[in-house]
Amino acid sequence: MLEIKNIYKYFGSHQVLKGISTEIEHGQVVSVIGASGSGKSTLLRCMNLLEHPTFGEVWMEGKLLTPVDPYLHFDVIRASKTYSKLISEGMSDDDAIAKIKKEDLLHEKYNAEGKKYRALMKKIYDENHIDINIARQKMGMVFQQFNLFNNKSVIENIMLAPVKIGIAEYRAAVRRNNRIRLSNVFRKDKKPLIGLPDDPSAVKLKAEENARALLKRIGLSDTANQYPSTLSGGQKQRIAIARALAMNPDVMLFDEPTSALDPEMVGEVLDLINDLVKSGMTCVIVTHEMGFAREVSDRVLFIDGGVIAEQGTPEQLFNNPQNPRAAEFLSKVLR
Amino acid sequence: MTIGSILTDMVKIFIKYWDVFVLQGIMYTLLLAAIAVLCGTVIGALLAFGRMSRFKVLRAIIIAFVEVMRGTPALLQLYVGYFLVPMLIPDMNTMPSQLMAFICVAVALTFNTAAYVSEIIRSGIEAVDKGQTEAARSLGLNNSTTMVSIVLPQAVKNILPALGNEFITDIKQTSLASTFFVGELMTSYKTVVGITYNSLSTLFVIGVLYFIMNLILSKGLKFAEKRMKAHA
Numbered sequence: 001m002l003e004i005k006n007i008y009k010y011f012g013s014h015q016v017l018k019g020i021s022t023e024i025e026h027g028q029v030v031s032v033i034g035a036s037g038s039g040k041s042t043l044l045r046c047m048n049l050l051e052h053p054t055f056g057e058v059w060m061e062g063k064l065l066t067p068v069d070p071y072l073h074f075d076v077i078r079a080s081k082t083y084s085k086l087i088s089e090g091m092s093d094d095d096a097i098a099k100i101k102k103e104d105l106l107h108e109k110y111n112a113e114g115k116k117y118r119a120l121m122k123k124i125y126d127e128n129h130i131d132i133n134i135a136r137q138k139m140g141m142v143f144q145q146f147n148l149f150n151n152k153s154v155i156e157n158i159m160l161a162p163v164k165i166g167i168a169e170y171r172a173a174v175r176r177n178n179r180i181r182l183s184n185v186f187r188k189d190k191k192p193l194i195g196l197p198d199d200p201s202a203v204k205l206k207a208e209e210n211a212r213a214l215l216k217r218i219g220l221s222d223t224a225n226q227y228p229s230t231l232s233g234g235q236k237q238r239i240a241i242a243r244a245l246a247m248n249p250d251v252m253l254f255d256e257p258t259s260a261l262d263p264e265m266v267g268e269v270l271d272l273i274n275d276l277v278k279s280g281m282t283c284v285i286v287t288h289e290m291g292f293a294r295e296v297s298d299r300v301l302f303i304d305g306g307v308i309a310e311q312g313t314p315e316q317l318f319n320n321p322q323n324p325r326a327a328e329f330l331s332k333v334l335r
Numbered sequence: 336m337t338i339g340s341i342l343t344d345m346v347k348i349f350i351k352y353w354d355v356f357v358l359q360g361i362m363y364t365l366l367l368a369a370i371a372v373l374c375g376t377v378i379g380a381l382l383a384f385g386r387m388s389r390f391k392v393l394r395a396i397i398i399a400f401v402e403v404m405r406g407t408p409a410l411l412q413l414y415v416g417y418f419l420v421p422m423l424i425p426d427m428n429t430m431p432s433q434l435m436a437f438i439c440v441a442v443a444l445t446f447n448t449a450a451y452v453s454e455i456i457r458s459g460i461e462a463v464d465k466g467q468t469e470a471a472r473s474l475g476l477n478n479s480t481t482m483v484s485i486v487l488p489q490a491v492k493n494i495l496p497a498l499g500n501e502f503i504t505d506i507k508q509t510s511l512a513s514t515f516f517v518g519e520l521m522t523s524y525k526t527v528v529g530i531t532y533n534s535l536s537t538l539f540v541i542g543v544l545y546f547i548m549n550l551i552l553s554k555g556l557k558f559a560e561k562r563m564k565a566h567a
Contacts, residue, residue: 048473050469050472050473133472133475133476133477134475135475136472136473136474136475137474137475138475139473140473140474141470141473141474143466143469143470143473145466147464147466147467147469147470148470149467149470149471149485150467150489151485151488151489160471160474160476160484161471161474161475161476164476164480164484165475165476168480240470243470243474244473244474247474247475
């Protein structure tokens, strides 16, 4: 359902991610662990493009979120002028592709690689890409610092995205229908109008109903009209999770959800995440809570130095780590 | 000359010429400052958004404009406005000269204020926690909805107090316009001194008037700020 291919991320000359590929299956719970500064959070933020990967592609449900990375498509490389030049110099197909990939010969030469190359890049992009805002609606994200909207009450926080997006969809449909009506004036075979989604007042009503149900589910119904500044960290984080759930996401991304919490509030947030996991939600959890990761995960990724140093089931990774860095890290944190 | 005599002279001058000070001086001062702040805020907001846009050339032009306005004296800018505006709009030469001067000065002050306000608005927007934007974007809201529903309402709380200070600065800055006899408070000083030949007492009178205006304004701003914080 979520696939990342060969992700690299540079901040200036500093390499944070150095080629990470993994696939997250439907209903799977994947934990990402590793030392501070190893790139865990950056990896998570690359999944919904809060950070744009320098190289590599992110796919969700067979749709491309990032621009096309030419190095991941052999036919694109073969269409480039650089490739044909190398071939004409007597290099074999494999060697030429390897050389181009290794030396990053296509980077920032988009216009110099010829028409065929550009056409192929554009074709792959047009066939597969999806607007990032639409993709993000299906990816809930929970932040370390909660990031509740300070200028909105709790219930407004939860309702905001469904209401704004619902109304925008309704208006877009109305505009499209108006266009069809206008074009029908000049046509013999009239085009049928498309069905309208919920109108704004229905959208609001549904969103509020849903928000109240979510608040009830997390046990915070009485805070509906309070502002975030009056709430405890644990309450804020639970509301942040409810806010992400309000969009009915297919996958939830947790970026160290308990790291900014007082110790006595960690439990309530982890319980909520555990509930979500039990309900079958696909989750990616960046965390320092090793016990929790071990308990809920189907798969654990250990990130070190910008690559996946080791991955496996929690039993494999926690009981019998193969990678020396993983062993060292776990021996330190599992004491 | 004793303090007592200055005080009695001040009272006498104020009673005799209060219409020049209040009806003309204060009115023009407030009008000029209000025009500068209102128009300056609109233009300043446009400049601030232009500066945060992705068009490099636009950004560079705006940065250059703001730096020039902040790096040159306001009086010089008033002079430039005084000579430049009638050149750009030749029809203005048919106007009464005082009205023309007033418009030129108002335009110059507006652009001066716009430069400062654009910085106030930009820093106010940038002071909003980045996490707020990220949270909104991660929910699938687009850039403009995020700006309008999340960032701007929070930025306004940073911007309004600084904008109030800009209004106070502008009220004081209008005194420079007396160079062109546009009728604001400092001009009424010149008018009255021309009759009474009593500089010090007249200066004190308009000083007190400036002070009272700004005192009322700053107290009002503090009150508004408190109200706003209470609702945060």
